[in-house]
Amino acid sequence: MNNKLYxxxxxxxxxxxxxxTSSMKFGICTKGRKESDDPMTIATTLxxxxxxxxxxxxxxxxEWNAMDQDxxxxxxxxxxxxxxxxxxxxxxxxxxxxxxxxxxYENGQGCDxxxxxxxxxxxxxxxxxxxxxxxxxxxATAVNALEWEIQSDGKPxxxxxxxxxxxxx
Numbered sequence: 001m002n003n004k005l006y007x008x009x010x011x012x013x014x015x016x017x018x019x020x021t022s023s024m025k026f027g028i029c030t031k032g033r034k035e036s037d038d039p040m041t042i043a044t045t046l047x048x049x050x051x052x053x054x055x056x057x058x059x060x061x062x063e064w065n066a067m068d069q070d071x072x073x074x075x076x077x078x079x080x081x082x083x084x085x086x087x088x089x090x091x092x093x094x095x096x097x098x099x100x101x102x103x104x105y106e107n108g109q110g111c112d113x114x115x116x117x118x119x120x121x122x123x124x125x126x127x128x129x130x131x132x133x134x135x136x137x138x139x140a141t142a143v144n145a146l147e148w149e150i151q152s153d154g155k156p157x158x159x160x161x162x163x164x165x166x167x168x169x
Contacts, residue, residue: 001159002126004043006096007118014161015120026053026084028131028150029114030099037114039126039157044116047096049146050088055117055125057082082127082152084115090136090144100148104133115150122161128154 003010007025015023027044060079065071091097103111111132117125127150135147 001122001161002040002042002116002124004041005116005118005124005126006044006046007116008124009118009122014122019120021053023120024053025118026050026086027116028096028099029116030095032109033112033114033128037128039114039128040159042114042116042126044114045096046094047086047088047100048094049091049097050086052085052087054085055082056085082150082156084117084127084150085147086150087145087147090146097146100131100133101136101146103131103148104136112153124159124161125156126159127152127156 001008006027026047028047029042029044031043058081059077061075062078063073063075066074088097090101099113103113111130113129113131115127115129117127119125129150130153132149132151133146134149135145138145
């Protein structure tokens, strides 16, 4: 387990059963991402005032029509990517919120980072990613919005909570 990820409960209290989305904890690495980083030692911090989080998987699927299947389609998943869409409010002075907002003005490796999700059962998902800020601002009388996507950039690490073991996706 990586105990430097925001939201990791060092007491080892894992929830069971059905839980609310807000019991998922997530963080961003405000130091960016370097090739020499180890997902098991990076640190992530909270992005304050996030209101929504949605994790999606995009699968690359190869299909073919086999003669031995009487023309019925066969399929094989050949690739994967993860995206996490987040929405919330702009909170000036919060290190996580400031880091994400500043990625709106960066290009290239300036948008590289790590993103972590701690699930209610204490499983960890550590994603090498890019930060793609999609929207800021709003109506004149609205609270300043901050919306962004985390898009995987390489293979994530999934650590199942078992006390001490881990596995990679």
